[in-house]
Amino acid sequence: MAAHGNTAVLVLFSFLQVCVSGFPTNNREPVCGYKSCPATQPSMLNVHLVPHTHDDVGWLKTVDQYYYGDRNDIQHAGVQYILDSVVEELQKDPTRRFIYVESAFFYRWWKQQKQATRRIVTQLVNEGRLEFINGGWCMSDEATTHYSAVIDQMTLGLRFLNDTFGPCGRPRVAWHIDPFGHAREHASMFAQMGYDGFFFGRLDYQDRERRKKAKELELLWRASESLSPPTADLFTGILPNGYNPPDGFCWDQSCTDSPIRDDPDLEDFNVHDVVQLFLETAHNQSKIYKTNHIIMTMGSDFQYENANLWYKNMDKLIRYVNGQQAAGSKVNVLYSTPSCYLQELHRANSTWALKTDDFFPYADDAHDFWTGYFTSRPALKRYERQSNSLLQTCNQLEVLGGPRSRSGPFGKGSSDFMRRAMGVAQHHDAVSGTEKQHVAYDYARRLATGWDYCQILVMNSLAVLSGSDDMRAFCEGLNISVCPLTESSKMFTMSVYNPLAHPISWYVHLPVNGSAYSVTDAQGKPVASAVIHISKATQVLRGDRGFAQNELVFQVQAPPLGYSTYSISLLQNRPLPPPPRPKAPLTMQNKYLKVTFDPATGLLSSLSNLETKQSIQLSQNFYWYNASAGNNEESNQPSGAYIFRPNTSTPFIISKTAKIQTVQNGVVQEVRQVFSPWVSQVVRLHEESRELELEWTIGPVPFQDGLGKEVITRLDSSIKTAGYFYTDSNGREVLERRRDYRPTWKLIQSEPIAGNYYPINSRAYIKDKEAQLTVVTDRSQGASSIVDGSLEIMLHRRLLYDDVRGVGEPLNETGEAGPEGLVVRGRLLLTLTPPDTAANTHRPLAQGQVLQPLLSFTEGAPKPSTRLQFSGLQAALPPAVHLLTVSQWDYDSVLLRLEHQYQSGESKAFSQPVTVNLQKLFSQVEVLGATEMSLGANQWKSEMSRLDWRPSTGTAAPPPKRPADPSPWEVTLNPMEIRTFLLRVRQS
Structure with missing residues (x-):
């Protein structure tokens, strides 16, 4: 979609077309991509050798240590030397190829190169000899990452490659x-x-064996139930050796395989043996793939520091194997890339098995399910989610505040630091929680630096928008009732910035020491509030970081993509009366929900939706699975950072009863439960909330019994589930799960607990025809339904053994508590709704947990000239539309993503096409032109073309012919569709 008469926006195309300014390589047209692929032999078995390195953006060493080759006592790895060596070797022979993946590392290396080296590298890229694959800032995890953060990190890497x-x-x-x-x-x-x-390497061992027999290791993945095929269709190939070379053909300095010794005068001449082994390997591999083309990954973790070793031996391998063709051999070996291999598969004009589910959970043996990392390092997972929310706010305010947000009264602010830190955090050994402890600290440190720069930008922007340059405080410890300004001030102001494109209502809990406060909104109207005691669990958890005795609770509202200001003044400062003794029977109720507790146990007993007149029996408690130490008869596999393996199928209950205290007033009702010295919870119902909040606190997890523990909460309901439950995929579409079942193959279940765990990024639910119980989470976690009517979520893990998957240390976090162990606090939100309207509740609720309002505080009352309320939008977007991205792209351009957040058929009210007018979107940013881009924002949508693939069942799907947008400025979104635009703007 392009606005009529918008010639100026065409200038922006230069960033997509430019090679490196000032680095002309030659006068020849670039022949990269498919045009650069080497010739193959149609009548032979073509073996595509793909030289590559797999460079983790942190794992056993930090990002910096990996790049520079530091701490080689931990792992010998130095990315800068890999790139140096590969570039040198590629110049020696035009047939050689190499692929590189992680833009985070290449970006660092490129910045350090001289112009002469940059010219050489540009020529290698232009000739397809050095090819970028994947291209994101990192190779992201797929279980614990939120789709918005994945899109951001991909955009970051792809833009760097495009610009360069x-x-x-x-x-x-x-x-x-x-x-x-x-x-x-x-x-x-x-x-x-x-x-x-x-292409990927890891596949469940049972699935792999079935696919090998059926020649279905290459398939067509139909990855959306809502987007019309082939919009979300993706050809998918499963590599034969993970990402390693075949046995006997690893020639890195870290390998022990014999080099090719090709001097016939020497006694250890081995060319014949190598050739015969390779021919046998190639023929065996060809038996499990469909075409006369096979791929071999020639490389592994941090290989090619001395690329000469690899290339010298591969040169010989190609020469000697192909030399056998004169004697009748039908094997042709060549340097290649994944894209060149893919092109040959496309030319085969074959049909491919169709897959519509996903590849979770993954197991590499009968008792080795990689489902523990769904929850590993829960505190880091939460910090990453909060950082994503701050980054989106930072991006938005950079646009709304204009240039002065980047350099204003509080100094130079920037979203770049957080953008790169978040890009690194998406790595498959980062937010996944599968890194060494010192690396986890490094990821958190990078995010903290990003917070510092983003907060400066936020202060600058809010100063521009509000007209007040008062210093602001950001209280990052509110979840443990720590905020020095609110604890000590008798009068303060709070701004609530809402990063969503819809107005919000949100309850805040501020640490205070007074017993009564006056709260007024931006219009000067009083806001109902209450002061309650801070729980003992919170006082213990925060230690000496705060001194507030109470919490001030009230509801705030904020306009879409904007802020609202609240003034808070101390009225009374006297001790609160002690909390009353719990009444029996114990009930919490507002106009939407009713919650009952068993007076004998203090546990939940029922949940009712008063609007829909639904009621279910519902109990909730905390349990742990004893982690296997790897010393039983069935297997020696222990639980670890990656793998979840309980040593029994029955979890241990922490306590059958809970000691309780109650809080009840006109703003909030709480039942505070203590299950043990290391497990407590607040069940909370705010006056205007349609969801029940469970704020859990777990830790330090005891281990004096010599056993690691996997701590869960389990909700047992009267809902009739018949073995089915539902989990989200990266926070977007929801997939149906069935206990002890895989849609693709007949499962032999060997781990009835771990083998039924799935990742949830934002929500999971169980349902029957009458009711749906949905749990919305505040971070990525593992979940399952082991018993009908039940939903369990793993919250915390503390383990005493390494799971022998490379990290080399047990997952035994200590944190603030010292050697006693890490304490983690989090929230679950529960809703009870009819199944046919449930999405209307859990979709916006989940988005509100991902993009939470940002609170900032100033001392005293606001100045008379201060603008107390602001919205960056002319009007709220329709309920089905989520504003996914608003980010400054260039000095006069903004990247915009609009998302339809409902699946097809999910909601009668909202699963319909919806139209948005781009010119009527922003209140202070004038949109002068708009051009649609791919989701990764690295090519124009009108020029995006993809290879087409035919499924073996049915016919090939033609490209969907979507109706034209109503006008150049009006864009229509269909269910689950994301549309990306580059806007040319004028900012005030």
């Missing part, structure tokens, strides 16, 4: 060779970014 190398830098293949299971939403995103194919 133009069209020849654009990857055509997605490459996730190491993540531990594969999400359907990732495939959908890759398809919408314009990728022609997707």
